[in-house]
Amino acid sequence: MPPVEKPKKKAKDKRPTRDEAILEEIGERLVEAKNEESEVVLTVWGLDEPVQGVIVALDTRTRLVHVEKQGDLTKVPFMDIMKVDNPD
Template sequence: MAKHKQKRPTRDEFELEELGNQLVEAKDEEMEVILTVWGQTDPVIGRIVALDARTRLVHVEQQDSLTKVPFLDIMKVSS
């Protein structure tokens, strides 16, 4: 019997647009951000270095590594 994967919470267009604006501003200002990511217990902390519209991935630089986070999995952005 297959396990049912827990479904990510749905958000409306306004919430997604606001989230996108926060990510763009953080990238432009080169701010360090704390991303709360759905399905992960630990937040992703670092600077946003790229927003890939084609793959819908947010590239976050953490000290000396790069983490790629799916846009739809980001629940909250704080600085």
């Protein structure tokens, strides 16, 4: 009987790299949206659906952005945020 082959592990997809200027712009837009308590739509790396809601906290210690929508809290890693938009 031939040996059973183990499926090859796929290399984990790497997050696209962005330069400092883009990261700084994302950070500024997040701070502005939090201060204005305005709703945002975040395009998040690795998620099929965007995250939409109001930013209630920017945790510098854990580097998580806390987004609330209708009482549901979603914590998004800052480095996974690809784009910050206003809702249509």
